[in-house]
Amino acid sequence: MSNMRMILIEAAMVAGVLTAGMSVSQVAYATTLSASVQAAATDPRADVKIDSKIMVERTEITDSGKTVTKLVDPATVKVIPGDKLLFVNAYRNTGQSAVTGFVVNNPVHAAVALIEVVEDWALVSVDGGKNFGKLSELTVTETPTVAATAEGTTDTAAPVQTTRAAIASDVTHIRWVLASPIAPGASGELRFRGIVK
Template identity: 80%
Template sequence: MRKILIETAMITGVLMAGLTASQAANATPLSVAVQSAATDPRADVKIDSKIMVERTEASESGETVTTLVDPATVKVIPGDTLLFINTYRNTGKNAVTGFVVNNPVHSAVALIEVLEDWALLSVDGGKNFGKLPDLTVTETVAAATEEQAGETAAPVQTTRPAVASDVTHIRWVLPSPIAAGASGELRFRGVVK
């Protein structure tokens, strides 16, 4: 199984104080790290990544319209919704099977949704993957006891159901072969923290 790891390093640059989105986009390009042998036909699948900012405005008729804006043309601020698009294309002459794409979710972004409902998610740094309703998060909280009259006791670990903002990684295991020359998109939305 071939895995592609996509880093969205641009987010760090976009969120750095004093830099415009345009400056950050030019300073920290997206990168793709291929983790397979060059003779593997899956190496023929190329991935391009981009991030778009969703802006919602009222049109002249009063309707609400959402548009995608290049982050190089606007200032990205906390609360902005980002659309992450990973476009893949098989540039080889053979169909490619067993193609997997792993995408970390930057810590400055809270996941809203993955647009492919068959994607797998991780809330533990990419160690385990599953569907969101099946995932849990373990948290350490301070426990108060009656005997201590409001003082906090030793920390206690609790488990709760995971929510979208807990997601640290997304994994797409493409269910069908990618035919020679075929392409597609893998997308997710997040909000800048």
């Protein structure tokens, strides 16, 4: 196992929420937010606890006519395609020692298109978590679908792959590598925004 501790956080409840615009409270029992930790119990990195939550961004007009954006608990609303979401991974070192080499990997659920990672130093992947880098440095290879001809048959020519610059909606995973040690009792947040497909 590498010296880095990997924490994988999956916002699996989003899929259930999207199926029929159900409220999160209706599906929470079946699809809970989970985190799996890969570290030995004696590793001080096991003392860093992660609390993940998702908030829905809603724009409202006040009585005075001002437009305000509020963060709403998804248990109180129905989440539908087009809704903007804020994902927050709050971490805290509950141990007695500083923690170094702390890494958080967060898959982006297939039902969510990334808008932005709040921490601009985070790395992203567009290939299912195999390779990470800055979004501006990554590319995506696409193979066009086979087109039908006017006579109803398919084109037998081999499809030509094209490469283009990656965009935020291509991101499949986000990785935060904390460069500084996390002191005992220290805490912080790692955040990203997405939109429901």
